Amino acid sequence: MSDGIRRVNSSGPWEEAFGYSRAVELPSGLVLVSGCTSVRDGAVIDGGPYEQAVNAFKAAFAALKELGLGSEHVVRTRMYLTHARDVDEVGRAHKELLGAVRPAASMIIVSGFVDPRLVVEVEVEAFRGGAA
Numbered sequence: 001m002s003d004g005i006r007r008v009n010s011s012g013p014w015e016e017a018f019g020y021s022r023a024v025e026l027p028s029g030l031v032l033v034s035g036c037t038s039v040r041d042g043a044v045i046d047g048g049p050y051e052q053a054v055n056a057f058k059a060a061f062a063a064l065k066e067l068g069l070g071s072e073h074v075v076r077t078r079m080y081l082t083h084a085r086d087v088d089e090v091g092r093a094h095k096e097l098l099g100a101v102r103p104a105a106s107m108i109i110v111s112g113f114v115d116p117r118l119v120v121e122v123e124v125e126a127f128r129g130g131a132a
Contacts, residue, residue, distance in 0.1 A: 003027075004026075004027035005024060005025065005026060005027065006024070006025040006067060007021040007023070007024050007025075008021060008022050008023040008024075008025075008063045008066045008067060009021055009022055010022040010059070010062070010063065014114070020034055021034065022034055022036075022059075022063045023060075023063035023064065023066070023067065025067050025128070029127055029128035029129055030125065030126075030127055030128075031064065031067060031069060031073070031125065031126040031127070031128065032123075032125055033060045033063050033064065033123060033124040033125070033126070034123065035080070035121045035122065035123050036056040036057070036059035036060045036063075036121065036122050036123070036124070037052070037055075037056050037059070037113065037115075037118050037120065037121045037122075038051065038052035038055035038056055038118060038120065039059075039115070039118070040055075040059075044115055044117045044118060046117075048086075048089065048119075049081065049083075049086035049089040049090050049093075049119050049120055050089040050090070050092060050093050052118065052119055052120040053079065053089070053090045053093035053094065053120045053122065054093045054096075054097065056120055056121060056122040057093065057094075057097050057098075057122055057124070060122060060123075060124040061097075061124075064124070064126055067128075068128075069126050069128060071097060071098060071101060072100075072101055073126040073127060073128065074098060074101055074103045074124055074125070074126045075103050075104065075125055075126060075127045076103050076104045076105070076124070076125040077094065077098065077103050077104075077105045077106070077122060077123065077124055077125075078105070078106045078107075078108065078122065078123040079094065079105070079106070079107045079108070079120065079121075079122050080107075080108050080109075080110045080113075080120065080121040080122070080123075081107060081108070081109055081110070081119060081120055082109070082110060082111070082112055082113070082118075082119045082120075083109070083119065084109050086119060086120070087107055090107065090120055091107070103125075
């Protein structure tokens with residue numbers, strides 16, 4: 001693309017239907033990864049909040065990998081949860097996957113997602129050249 005913006009798409013069921021990309025890299029090296037959940041090939045992967053968080057982060061990391069980046073490039077995360085009771089489990093997943101990187105992070109309680117079986121959604125921002 002002539003504007004220098006790179007886009008990554010996945011097999012997510014809503015990308016084509018809703019017109020968005022899994023990840024977008026700006027010419028500045030900032031990479032924005034759309035909300036990722038515990039969905040693969042259009043099906044929810046069963047599991048509790050910890051497992052769903054791990055699966056969601058792995059989906060985000062897969063998008064980063066397509067752009068030649070890894071978890072060490074992550075500078076910000078947002079974790080959306082449907083229940084405050086799940087904060088510790090989602091936080092545990094975040095620490096296991098990103099504790100060495102220590103990105104800026106937020107946890108936000110929301111009323112729900114497009115599929116009621118989902119309890120966690122994550123967004124990731126990374127920066128090329130921003131490895132810890």
